[in-house]
Amino acid sequence: MVRFKNRYITVEINSPMVPDSKPLTLISKSFHETVMNKIQQLYGDFGVAAVRTGFLTKYCNEHTRIAILRCRHGPHQFVTSSLPFITKIGKLDVRLRTLHVSATLKHSFKFIQKHQRAYLDKMWANLKTNEERKSLEAAVMDFTKTDVSINIEQIA
Incomplete structure (x- = not known):
């Protein structure tokens, strides 16, 4: 029996169209299709066939x-x-940055925890009440969001 090894790629999605204070909304299916289309464009059928098995969006915040x-x-x-x-996902202009590549999902979440703690420290200076701070902390440190399906056209 052969064990399949996976890699978990942590990606930061930046968009100049959406300010940092507002949440970025994505459809994971369009994100998946955009990545596959770019692989098709760069590596052809061989790249798509190699990547297609086991390719999945595990987490999105x-x-x-x-x-x-x-x-x-x-x-x-x-x-x-x-x-x-990749410069566009749907109608949204984006810039993708690879933050971390790990062998386990646990190590990816450890990295994200450290990264999001730094994000919280930066954003807390802008918030005025403790209720806003607690709601932001709950939203940022929630690791259960796997599929965000709000329409991108609402932003544009």
Whole structure:
């Protein structure tokens, strides 16, 4: 029996159209299709066939604009090398930045926890009440959001 190794790619999604104070809304299906289309454009049918098995969006947080992609070990290099070339998801202009690549989901979440703590420290200075701070902390530190499906056209 053969064990399949996976790689978890932590990606930060930046958009100049949406201010940092507002949450970024994405449809994970369009994000998935955009990545696959870029791999098709760069690596052709071989790249798409290699990546398609096991490729999945595991986590997406609209407040911190972080997503985790799961891909099999080996073809993960196709994914990581194609992410910087993605400039649009749907009608939304974006810039993707790879933050971390790990072998386990646990290590990805440990990295995200440290990254989001730094984000919270930066954003708390802008909030006035403790209720706003607690609601932001609850939203940022929530690791259960796996699929955000709000329409992108609402932003544009």
